[in-house]
Amino acid sequence: MEAVNLLSSNKYTEKQIGYLFISVLVNSNSDLISLINNGIKNDLASRNPTFMNLALHCIANVGSREMAEAFASQIPSILVAGDTMDSVKQSAALCLLRLNRTSPDLVPMGEWTARVVHLLNDQHLGVVTAAASLITTLAQKSPEDFKTSISLAVARLSRIVTSASIDLQDYTYYFVAAPWLSVKLLRLLQCYPPPEDAALRSRLTECLETILNKAQEPPKSKKVQHSNAKNAVLFEAIALIIHHDSEPTLLVRACNQLGQFLQHRETNLRYLALESMCTLASSEFSHEAVKTHIDTVINALKTERDVSVRQRAVDLLYAMCDRSNAKQIVAEMLSYLENADYSIREEMVLKVAILAEKYAVDYTWYVDTILNLIRIAGDYVSEEVWYRVIQIVINQDDVQGYAAKTVFEALQAPACHENLVKVGGYILGEFGNLIAGDSRSSPLVQFNLLHSKFHLCSVPTRALLLSAYIKFINLFPEVKATIQDVLRSDSQLRNADVELQQRAIEYLRLSCIASTDILATVLEEMPPFPERESSILAKLKKKKGPGNLPDIDDTRWNVNGSAEHSEDTESTNKSPPSLMADLLPTNRPRPASSSPTLLSAGTMGSSHPFTDLLNLNSTPSAGASLLVDVLSDISTPAPITVSEDNFSRFVCKNNGVIYEDQLLQIGLKAEYRQNLGRIYVFYGNKTSTQFLSFSSSVTSSDTLKTQLNVHAKAVDPTVDGGAQLQQVVNIECLSDFTDAPVLDIQFRYGGTLQKIAVKLPVMLNKFFQPTEMTSQDFFQRWKQLGVPQQEVQTIFKAQHPMDTDVTNAKILGFGVALLIGVDPNPANFVGAGVIHTKNTQVGCLLRLEPNTQAQMYRLTLRTSRESVSQRLCDLLSDQF
């Protein structure tokens, strides 16, 4: 309160102290603000420049919303008024900038904006300096409105750059002409693409060249301030050159200049040079030029004393890496990793893993690299990294033998990291047979090797090893007895951990009971993984945040999988971020869509070998055991079960979406006339990848075949990404029916076969012809159909609000004529229609009696045929 009194004082000293107090101690949501605002208002109106400046500084320092509300409209006029003192203009410009940052909605744009741009032409360099910041911020928000600033900024910059160093008097800083202003102007230009006007463009290029030339001149002073100021301008110019990314000569010159800095004795310059080069590496024009400095950068990695500089060197190596130098860079990063700082190890591990995968020419190198990575920095190898190596080994036939051999050798080490045991267990479990021919790695040796690590491992790893053992039983019948002994031991069967115990019991039973054939089916080699964005990359992105990863975002992952796989970045959609599901480490369900072997087994035979197996388990708790994981399907809808989620929604309508998942959308449009119908089926590919070997056919049960003729026209075998495919299905109704035909869809997406089955909404009521009749006719016929078998009645509870209009619409949609005024009770609904089939026509009367109090309906149907009454009643009673 005292401060507010001081503020309102006429004495300068008191006023000054008042302002100081407020600026330093009052934060922006104090309740004194309204009092303070009043004092400020008086000072702004005082026309005393000192007072005005104090007031403006205070607004800029506090910058609260209340202040913005009070002054945002007043400050622009101070800024552009002709008679305002220069120093006040400067304060006003930056004050406005602050308000625009804190509450942009309150700063009105108006005619002052045009005049602000012309401040760049001001005589007073201080005003230009302050205004440049304001204009840059405004231009970032609405570039169009400030386009005129480009030419003014270039002109101003050109004058500064070409001026003799003494021309600008006090704005020259250690022989550098107006470095702050130059930096700000260059920054302003980075809000825009290169100027379109040729003259302007060449003038700017001249400026940039001059700045680059100056860097080569001998320094005018030995002071560090001179070189700092000069290089500040130079780096900002390089930033602009990179931003424009259009002048190859300038880019290469910039790169060479940075190359010189890489060996400069100033740590600061080395740091900044590495940082700038990182962005240069992503430009196609300068990528090659950056690569020439590889040795210097590697040297920096080894010798630099400052960890933050080494970090930049790692970033740059990552950015400059391509197929030609990947081996060298990865090797250097690996060797550096052995004594790298703990703070950057995890990130480095990810980077090495990504580079190794991205630029792998042969997979043996890739496998070696990742195993080395686990050996050197096992603790920092996250799950994603070792999941990934397994994915790749499984998808690449040619590397499997080598991988098995390598992990076998790596496991020989007396102490190896648990991650290595995991990879080893998984790979030997899948591909141990490939090296079993050698007596040094015979099945028993392999098993003993794995089992020697067993007791040192954590529970998830042990669980994985148990799975590897059961796979061994399948691969090598000769070690079955040994493994069964291990599984039978108390330490497994009575393990305190439920997961381990259950696995041991199930595997033991499985190995005892199942025949070799069944074992081979259940323990089949893993099918290839669907290709998707590398989980490691996703992790690194998450870690670094977008924008910090040069050169990577748009990169396709071409290591894994055959040609048709490689474009599948979209497939992340399929099972969203749960990267864990990629593999089957411990208790994660595996997406069933990617295990076609098991599923096809299910469709082929009428006897399901694995359901029998499942029944052996007394309590198959879902999700806990491996078998259940493989066989049950939790994460994606099982392709084999017929989807009929939306089926009942089509009883009273003909158009809509019948099925939708992450990949595919199926829409329908149907029309019926008498006993004929036609359905247009639209298949929409929701991904950006082509569906291959697309096929769709309609199947009916044997009974249905005699009642309904369905003919689906053939379709194109490919559906482009984002495209829609149409299929026509013709239908003829022979006699009344209850079942519905099933639409079977198959296609290959990302290498895996997708199967979808959808029940087609063809129901009996679709073949209705509405019949209008009088009240008298209706009751006459009603009485005629009086045989008990002809009437079906049901009473059911309303599932939707009981709205008369909605009900009317539904009955009409059902296909009958709605007869008004027939029933003595106006609340009741009465309808009549004829079902057309090829063989007969069935007349049909219906009556729906709502009871709003009880929220119940009574539905009565009378037709000449019992089966028709029943079916229609079932269909319609679901709708209300």
Add this chain to the structure above:
Amino acid sequence: MCSFECLFRQGKLRLQKWYVPLSDKEKKKITRELVQTVLARKPKMCSFLEWRDLKVVYKRYASLYFCCAIEDQDNELITLEIIHRYVELLDKYFGSVCELDIIFNFEKAYFILDEFLLGGEAQETSKKNVLKAIEQADLLQEVRHLMKSMWGR
């Protein structure tokens, strides 16, 4: 844009200026963390460090550290020279500045900073102009003092 600036020596904060609105608690936390990070760095290391989503530029003058936190797009070297110019301004005004000057005349240090940097951007980079503004203000102050003493208060 400069997000905030602070001046400290071993564990003691001498001056701070915030250009982004933050609560006192956050400010305290940030300064504590930053002081620790900067003090842990060895001489010869580079003057820039990545810190949270900001870049910190710092320089040591005698026992005092001057720190500036800037945004990702900002120019580190020119910020380093902003610090230097501020030190020059203090030096010129106080006549070879020392820590005590800043402690006892902290308000002057703030006024000079306001004249030089406003809202986190350089307002006036000319040494002469900044000092002229401060001197004018001082003059007003002194006149008042004089008048007060003449009236024999």
